[in-house]
Amino acid sequence: MLPAEFAKAPQAFVYKTVTKATPFLKNDYSFQNMWNSSIGDDIIVYMKKLQTGSVCLPFIEVRGLRKIYRLGSEKVVALNRIDLAIEKGEICCILGTSGSGKSTLLNMLAGLEKPTKGDIIINGVNIAKLNEKKLAKFRQENTGFVFQSYNLLTTLTAVENVAMPLMFKGIPKQKREKAAKKMLKAVGLEKRMKHHPNQMSGGQQQRVGIARAFVAHPNVIFADEPTGNLDTKTTIEVMELMVKMCRKHDLTLILVTHDPEIAVYADRIVHLIDGKIDSDKKNVSVVPVPTDDETTAVVTENKIDLKKE
Amino acid sequence: MKISDMISMCFKNLWRRKGRTFLTVIGVIIGCCAIIVMISLGLGMNAAMDAMLANWGDLNAVTIYSGRNMYGDGGSSDQPVLNDDALMSLKAIEHVETAFPKIQVSGEYITLSAGKNDRYKASWMEVYGVDFETLKKMNYEIDKGTFPEGTDTSNAVIFGAEAAYQFRDTKKRDGGYVWKEMLPDGTYRQPWIDPMTDTIKLSVNNTKKQNDDGSYQSGGRGYEHKLTCSAVLMQDPNWETVYSVMIDIGLAKQIINDYNRLNGVKNSKEIEYSQIKLWVDDIDNVDAVQEAVEAMGFSASSMAQMRKEMQGQLMIIQLVLGGLAAISLLVAAIGIANTMIMSIYERTREIGIMKVLGCFISNIRIMFLMEAGMIGLLGGGIGVLISYIISFFMNKFGSGLMSSMLGTDGSTPISIIPLWLVLLALIFSSFIGLISGFYPANRAVKISALEAIKNE
Structure with missing residues (x-):
């Protein structure tokens, strides 16, 4: 039996109900982690139909997500019954006006906020059930962030800012700064390495932000209005840079914006209105972004370098 | 996060608010100096007192009087006779080196x-x-x-x-x-x-x-x-x-x-015997020997008794002085807490960003505690140096005054700072820093990452 929440699953996926005893598919995902999201004894998973006819698990899976804020005695429903499955390498845009709940959804996907109800399974881990420490570890290993207001530390130089996620992982200074420098070079800031954020333009700061998001070779990038503070020309540069890097390395990008012009870079556009998914469509006219090897090779290089530990 | 990275972040943050850090450190310096100087004065007084008592007589002697005059009269009748038997038993008391009848x-x-x-x-x-x-x-x-x-x-x-x-x-x-x-x-x-x-x-x-x-x-x-x-x-x-x-x-x-x-x-x-003098191996055992002698029924006197009384009086003076000094250190501790809370307000966004990027909250807590502890340690270190200088000048110009008060020859210094006092001061001031950093660090940890990174 399937719960009613799953009735609205995207077309590309099928459901499968398994029990703990069911011999499972052999692929990259750790099913040990799946027990977290078990409902009773049954585990319900979305699996993508592959062309070969077999199925695989989506990279991000949101089930029955609900978020209610309490403002005094009033309840505000920010998100209601969100079901979403995003596959690896997909560029997914969450589009909505302010107050539609798009930022709340992003925050919950990134583990910054706990859902009132529902599960969020990323890379096989139900992050809604992780504690603070495990969430921090999860963010270290899986996520990169690009913010509207860049959120660089003003006291640190560009290199130090980019190296910061690696510092939290405990990577030695020399190694992480080498990786950070490569990253900065890749985003075209080799002449701004020692500059502080207040010595750079908005576009340059956002490039530092992008370098920081990619430096730890994450699995998923969260971008919250990444071009909100930028002019049109810089917007295009920044969007192309992000998309290019994600495409090259098969990284999942969750792009939150109110601007339909940005949404055209995504493979898929999820339209959020008043905390509900209004439409979930494939973008038929994706803006082509040239993948340039020189720029994008860095992420993989870094990944190999840093793993040599 | 590596401990070396946390230390370097901690210094970076202290340095970036150097004006405020310095003012807070001054507070700790004053508190630390006050405590060290007060304790050193107390130690100096103790040493001067010992020198003075040594002038009066041997500090590790216990003297037993017969209590009778030379005709064998007087004294309390129940006091045992100071004869050879008594001498033998007095010699047998623990810590007695020599008996001198x-x-x-x-x-x-x-x-x-x-x-x-x-x-x-x-x-x-x-x-x-x-x-x-x-x-x-x-x-x-x-x-x-x-x-x-x-x-x-x-x-x-x-x-x-x-x-x-x-x-x-x-x-x-x-x-x-x-x-x-x-x-x-x-x-x-x-x-x-x-x-x-x-x-x-x-x-x-x-x-x-x-x-x-x-x-x-x-x-x-x-x-x-x-x-x-x-x-x-x-x-x-x-x-x-x-x-x-x-x-x-x-x-x-x-x-x-x-x-x-x-x-x-x-x-x-x-x-x-009209008098028996007992020599005790260590000055700290004089009390015990005197008690043992008195338990045998003899009346005995020693400098240790007087020393104890004087030490008691000195202790009260030292407690008053130390208490005053402790107040200044308490004020310094509040200063540290205040500085740290201010800095957390300023760094709310930064802390939020760090949390979002995967910094463990334990690391954030350690960094803040480290900063507070470092203010304490810096204050303690500089405080120790300044205390040495103060102590030097006090000994140079103040020892005449002290010796005339206590009647010593002026060879004992007015203020003594032993190594243990230095270590104690350093440990204590860092500890004070840590304690006052505790509340601010907890606040930093509780900062919501979301609130901090909200677009304004």
């Missing part, structure tokens, strides 16, 4: 004389019977001669520094007394006799026969002893021996018995 021969009993036809006489001389072997172990310093050596020391005598002035010239009409006084040429007037060269005659008095000048006549043959002076002592600090002479304890007993026989005094009591 003394018998006082009353000045009425004997007359000392020297020179041709007993020209120079000393009546009413203080004479003590002592054990010369034990005497060597005492801290008496010798001016001339050596301690009596050899098997038979019964005819030896040791003169106190000014005992020779007790002899008067009987041929002089004015009584023939001399004193140790400064002569116009800057030297001191010499006594009539030189104990080192003259033979001293000790004769037991016959109280029934008096001379014209009121002195008693000698008991005659058999009641006279020829003594050789083997040493003259230096003046001892508590003037115990200055005007007295010491003879062999056996001789003293004999003289007392002779006197009793000669003058028909009936005394069945055995001869008691």
Whole structure:
């Protein structure tokens, strides 16, 4: 039996109900982690139909997500019954006006906020059930962030800012700064390495932000209005840079914006209105972004370098 | 996050708010200096007090008095007799190194004389019977001669520094007394006799026969002893021996018995020691020994007792001074907490970003505690240096004042900063920093990452 929440699953996926005893598919995902999201004894998973006819698990899976804020005695429903499955390498845009709940959804996907109800399974881990420490570890290993207001530390130089996620992982200074420098070079800031954020333009700061998001070779990038503070020309540069890097390395990008012009870079556009998914469509006219090897090779290089530990 | 990274972040943050950091550190410096200087003054006072007491007498001696006068009367009747048995049991007390018994021969009993036809006489001389072997172990310093050596020391005598002035010239009409006084040429007037060269005659008095000048006549043959002076002592600090002479304890007993026989005094009591001095191995054990002695029923006195009382008084002074100093350190601690809270307000966004990027909250807490602790440690370190400087100047310019107050020779420093005090100050100030950083660090940890990174 399937719960009613799953009735609205995207077309590309099928459901499968398994029990703990069911011999499972052999692929990259750790099913040990799946027990977290078990409902009773049954585990319900979305699996993508592959062309070969077999199925695989989506990279991000949101089930029955609900978020209610309490403002005094009033309840505000920010998100209601969100079901979403995003596959690896997909560029997914969450589009909505302010107050539609798009930022709340992003925050919950990134583990910054706990859902009132529902599960969020990323890379096989139900992050809604992780504690603070495990969430921090999860963010270290899986996520990169690009913010509207860049959120660089003003006291640190560009290199130090980019190296910061690696510092939290405990990577030695020399190694992480080498990786950070490569990253900065890749985003075209080799002449701004020692500059502080207040010595750079908005576009340059956002490039530092992008370098920081990619430096730890994450699995998923969260971008919250990444071009909100930028002019049109810089917007295009920044969007192309992000998309290019994600495409090259098969990284999942969750792009939150109110601007339909940005949404055209995504493979898929999820339209959020008043905390509900209004439409979930494939973008038929994706803006082509040239993948340039020189720029994008860095992420993989870094990944190999840093793993040599 | 690596500990080295946390340390470098901590220094970076302190440096970036250097003005405020410096002001907060000054607060800690003042508090730390106040405490170190106050404690060092207390230690200096203690040392000065010990020096002063040492001037008065030996700090590790316990003196037991018989409590009776020389006729065997007086004193409380229930006090045990200071005889050889008592001496043995006193010696057996733990931590007692040496026991030094003394018998006082009353000045009425004997007359000392020297020179041709007993020209120079000393009546009413203080004479003590002592054990010369034990005497060597005492801290008496010798001016001339050596301690009596050899098997038979019964005819030896040791003169106190000014005992020779007790002899008067009987041929002089004015009584023939001399004193140790400064002569116009800057030297001191010499006594009539030189104990080192003259033979001293000790004769037991016959109280029934008096001379014209009121002195008693000698008991005659058999009641006279020829003594050789083997040493003259230096003046001892508590003037115990200055005007007295010491003879062999056996001789003293004999003289007392002779006197009793000669003058028909009936005394069945055995001869008691008038005083027994116990030497204790360590100054800290003096108290215990004194208690043990008193438990045996004797009345005893020691400098340790006085030292304890004075220490108690000093302790109160030190507590008051230390309390005042502690208040300034408390104010400094509040300063640290205030600085840290301010800095958290300023860094809310930064903390949020760090959390979002995967920094463990434990790391954030450690970084803030480190910053607060570092302010404490810096303040403590500089405070120690400044305390040394203050202490140096106090010792240079203030020790005269202190010595005149306590009556010491000024050789003891007014303020003493031992190594343990330095370490204690450093540990304590870092600890204070940590404590005051605790609340701010908890606040930093609780900052919501979401609130912090919200687009404004």
